[in-house]
Amino acid sequence: xxxxxxxxxxxxxxxxxxxxxxxxxxxxxxxxxxxxxxxxxxxxxxxxxxxxxxxxxxxxxxxxxxxxxxxxxxxxxxxxxxxxxxxxxxxxxxxxxxxxxxxxxxxxxxxxxxxxxxxxxxxxxxxxxxxxxxxxxxxxxxxxxxxxxxxxxxxxxxxxxxxxxxxxxxxxxxxxxxxxxxxxxxxxxxxxxxxxxxxxxxxxxxxxxxxxxxxxxxxxxxxxxxxxxxxxxxxxxxxxxxxxxxxxxxxxxxxxxxxxxxxxxxxxxxxxxxxxxxxxxxxxxxxxxxxxxxxxxxxxxxxxxxxxxxxxxxxxxxxxxxxxxxxxxxxxxxxxxxxxxxxxxxxxxxxxxxxxxxxxxxxxxxxxxxxxxxxxxxxxxxxx
Amino acid sequence: xxxxxxxxxxxxxxxxxxxxxxxxxxxxxxxxxxxxxxxxxxxxxxxxxxxxxxxxxxxxxxxxxxxxxxxxxxxxxxxxxxxxxxxxxxxxxxxxxxxxxxxxxxxxxxxxxxxxxxxxxxxxxxxxxxxxxxxxxxxxxxxxxxxxxxxxxxxxxxxxxxxxxxxxxxxxxxxxxxxxxxxxxxxxxxxxxxxxxxxxxxxxxxxxxxxxxxxxxxxxxxxxxxxxxxxxxxxxxxxxxxxxxxxxxxxxxxxxxxxxxxxxxxxxxxxxxxxxxxxxxxxxxxxxxxxxxxxxxxxxxxxxxxxxxxxxxxxxxxxxxxxxxxxxxxxxxxxxxxxxxxxxxxxxxxxxxxxxxxxxxxxxxxxxxxxxxxxxxxxxxxxx
Numbered sequence: 001x002x003x004x005x006x007x008x009x010x011x012x013x014x015x016x017x018x019x020x021x022x023x024x025x026x027x028x029x030x031x032x033x034x035x036x037x038x039x040x041x042x043x044x045x046x047x048x049x050x051x052x053x054x055x056x057x058x059x060x061x062x063x064x065x066x067x068x069x070x071x072x073x074x075x076x077x078x079x080x081x082x083x084x085x086x087x088x089x090x091x092x093x094x095x096x097x098x099x100x101x102x103x104x105x106x107x108x109x110x111x112x113x114x115x116x117x118x119x120x121x122x123x124x125x126x127x128x129x130x131x132x133x134x135x136x137x138x139x140x141x142x143x144x145x146x147x148x149x150x151x152x153x154x155x156x157x158x159x160x161x162x163x164x165x166x167x168x169x170x171x172x173x174x175x176x177x178x179x180x181x182x183x184x185x186x187x188x189x190x191x192x193x194x195x196x197x198x199x200x201x202x203x204x205x206x207x208x209x210x211x212x213x214x215x216x217x218x219x220x221x222x223x224x225x226x227x228x229x230x231x232x233x234x235x236x237x238x239x240x241x242x243x244x245x246x247x248x249x250x251x252x253x254x255x256x257x258x259x260x261x262x263x264x265x266x267x268x269x270x271x272x273x274x275x276x277x278x279x280x281x282x283x284x285x286x287x288x289x290x291x292x293x294x295x296x297x298x299x300x301x302x303x304x305x306x307x308x309x310x311x312x313x314x315x316x317x318x319x320x321x322x323x324x325x326x327x328x329x330x331x332x333x334x335x336x337x338x339x340x341x342x343x344x345x346x347x348x349x350x351x352x353x354x355x356x357x358x359x360x361x362x363x364x365x366x367x368x369x370x371x372x373x374x375x376x377x378x379x380x381x382x383x384x
Numbered sequence: 385x386x387x388x389x390x391x392x393x394x395x396x397x398x399x400x401x402x403x404x405x406x407x408x409x410x411x412x413x414x415x416x417x418x419x420x421x422x423x424x425x426x427x428x429x430x431x432x433x434x435x436x437x438x439x440x441x442x443x444x445x446x447x448x449x450x451x452x453x454x455x456x457x458x459x460x461x462x463x464x465x466x467x468x469x470x471x472x473x474x475x476x477x478x479x480x481x482x483x484x485x486x487x488x489x490x491x492x493x494x495x496x497x498x499x500x501x502x503x504x505x506x507x508x509x510x511x512x513x514x515x516x517x518x519x520x521x522x523x524x525x526x527x528x529x530x531x532x533x534x535x536x537x538x539x540x541x542x543x544x545x546x547x548x549x550x551x552x553x554x555x556x557x558x559x560x561x562x563x564x565x566x567x568x569x570x571x572x573x574x575x576x577x578x579x580x581x582x583x584x585x586x587x588x589x590x591x592x593x594x595x596x597x598x599x600x601x602x603x604x605x606x607x608x609x610x611x612x613x614x615x616x617x618x619x620x621x622x623x624x625x626x627x628x629x630x631x632x633x634x635x636x637x638x639x640x641x642x643x644x645x646x647x648x649x650x651x652x653x654x655x656x657x658x659x660x661x662x663x664x665x666x667x668x669x670x671x672x673x674x675x676x677x678x679x680x681x682x683x684x685x686x687x688x689x690x691x692x693x694x695x696x697x698x699x700x701x702x703x704x705x706x707x708x709x710x711x712x713x714x715x716x717x718x719x720x721x722x723x724x725x726x727x728x729x730x731x732x733x734x735x736x737x738x739x740x741x742x743x744x745x746x747x748x749x750x751x752x753x754x755x756x757x758x759x760x761x762x763x764x765x766x767x768x
Contacts, residue, residue, distance in 0.1 A: 001483070022516065045623070053511065054438060057519070060466035060512040063628040063758030067514065072632070073644055075623035076759060077472045078464040082444035088461045092476060099385075099483030127437065128444040130451065132406065135441070239429070239459035244447040248456070260457055374447030375460060 001098045003221035005231040005384065008036025009343035014181040014212035014331030021056035021112040024213035026068045028336075029108045032215035032343075033069075037229045040069045043217075044102030046076040049089035049109035050335035052124050053078070056112045065108070082128035082370030083284060085109060086214070086338025087377035093218045094237050094379070103223045109339035110213035121209045125334075128371050130245035141284070142206060144246050144372050146198035149287035151252035153200065155302070160200050162305035163286040164191035167204050167328055169314050170283060174325025176356035181210045181331025205286040210331030214340035224384075230350040235363075236271070236380030238264025244374045257369060257376035258295035265365070265378040266297070273297035276380070277361035278320040278348060280341035282369045283328050289313075292367060293321055296378070320358050323348065338368035338377065349383035385482045387605035389615040389768065392420025393727035398596035398715030399565040405440035405496040408597035410452045412720075413492045416599035416727075417453075421613045424453045427601075428486030430460040433473035433493035434719035436508050437462070440496045449492070466512035466754030467668060469493060470598070470722020471761035477602045478621050478763070487607045493723035494597035505593045509718075512755050514629035525668070526590060528630050528756050530582035533671035535636035537584065539686070544584050546689035547670040548575035551588050551712055553698055554667060558709025560740035565594045565715025589670040594715030598724035608768075614734040619747075620655070620764030622648025628758045641753060641760035642679035649749070649762040650681070657681030660764070661745035662704040662732060664725035666753045667712050673697075676751060677705055680762070704742050707732065722752035722761065733767035 010031020012024050019027065025048065033040055046062055053059040062076025081088040086109035093107045113121045126135035134144065152158055168188055174180035186204060194203040224231040240260025243249050249256070266272060273296060281296065283289035290304035298319045299307050307313050313321040324330045324344040327337060345364040347353045358364075362383050369376040394415020396408050403411065409432065417424055430446055437443040446460025465472040470493035477491045497505045510519035518528065536542055552572055558564035570588060578587040608615040624644025627633050633640070650656060657680060665680065667673035674688035682703045683691050691697050697705040708714045708728040711721060729748040731737045742748075746767050753760040 020516075051443060052438070054436070054508065057511050058515045059435060059464060060628075060754050060758065062465060063625055063755065064514050064516075066625055067628040067632060067758075072627040072758075073625050073640060075472075075625055075645075075761075076465075077476070080443060080462040080464060081446060081460075088459075092461070092480075095480055095483060095485055096476075099479060099485075101479055101483075124438065127441050130448050131442045132404075132448075241447055241450055241455075241457050241459055243456040244444075244451040248451060256457060261459075370444050371447065374444065374451075374456075377459075 028213035049085035084370035087368035104219035109336035111333035174329025207327035212333035236265035236269030255373035341366035412597035433469035468754035471752035488603035493720035495717035558713025596717035620649035620653030639757035725750035
């Protein structure tokens, strides 16, 4: 197996964007290519992650992107795993480079949905649930995560204020991220007084619908060294699954896929959760960051809210979660999110994170899942 | 690298089906698992290929399928590369098993679109073109392939009768395939007198819109041997691309991606086209089989129609093309097609093809592409 690295990254801003899906992907990809200091012809293949290309009338994105980049002869494909598409695509790219099939590949994730309006976007997203049991019964994601939040409150005595603190912290981080969708300082009171979406979750407990694209150049260590640019090494990669429908889970307050994927990634990296200096965690709703922080092994079960309350997950804390602002503030263009996390890890570990840098960070983890955690991928990076 | 094998295959019938997309995938997958003589828990991951899950209100298919199969903890993902999705997904599965990431994986492709009606299906499919340059300008696939057909006629003196012979031959083969969508014997006159879709292509030059699912178990040779069932070895795997929009191609009568992918597959297998005993070729339109037959190296440029005219591509001919009936008669559930070709190769090479068996066949090739050949994958199999 080859050692695998990330040699460059690029991103559009996240938000309500005017560009087409293809323009966003080309923009982010060109940014990553330039950041890596390589030529498009050095790219062996492209892994594109996207869920609702049809919303912008373009699926089969790979060849369109390769054509725009001037390398139409190179293979490409699109990968979908709902909101976890980006990390799953990154995993496939990792696997292909590790196995020696390619020296360097382009991984770009993107989504464009805001132009369809909230109703259509909600409908599209519901198709990512186990639609037969969930979406078709009216259980869309706010409701499903609300059930998890209610169960967590009942099991561990957490309060709505506790969840609100996660939102406040991620908005604080997002304020320092020039590409974040929601750059707005908020207070616990703002969260508590925002409109109820699905009790106990209010509007500010939920990430926004975003457009955006993120990109990374994934390559062998040899390729990275030859090119001389800054790179980070992928030291851990893990995947896992959970029952698609929430009703089939053993617990409402544990996400098995997070546990399985992270255990595999830690094992491969030969490290434990306490060796991680920061993590980008899938916080589609505030409750998700709390539960995932526990399932990633950063805190004992039931202690995730305490950690948020005590500032342990803040940028200067014990284990900073979502220094980028996370899905909550940075935004959640679903096909892009997992790749955007990799871009954040790359920037943090190569000294390019500016004001939001986690001081002294050497090891970063990215965690991204689909739906209520039915599919998950975790990666661990070390600065080189 | 591990030697990679196919240990079992399964398929629904292809056609206008009543089952849901999920039911079709579970059916085909369960068939392949049973055919391989393995237990679901022996599957390390699932590679699902699908393009328009939203047409049946279910994307994020992987976890739904894994949950129905009783192995929700295992990773899964969906792969899309338009009409070439199945072969591209198979390629990723191949790469992961070859690299040793998994001992055995499930590869299932599926599509359900016929319930949306011809208009919506045509719209969806047009999103697989380079929509900015093609689909949005009214150039849907019949028109694009008609341009290729017209160029071929002009360049090589081919006639509409020549193309018709391809349809007649594939319907002859499909008559022997109990799972084929169009099991109907047709004549050259039937083709010529069918409605003009996009001149010079008539209705019977076009494959149908189909629903259906196909599945294969892909595993290491060690795993296959331990399980004792019949298996075939993957001896060649290649991928390639062409400019997404037809207008950017150097030639209208050569599909670069087919050439690039097949050359890579032959090189890996250490064989030449003359060593292939039969091929499943992407014949979405009759012209496609002609051009692909040439680009796969079976015939010189311009000689593809002569081969059809002389019966060289018939089941008993020199190089039988599409013994299954091909997309033309067997049908074209776009996410399933590439996996269905693998299922056909498996059945042909393990003595399970019944009446449509290619006698004495030892080496089979599958060729499947997306759109007008923008993305392509070719695989070569040898009976074990």
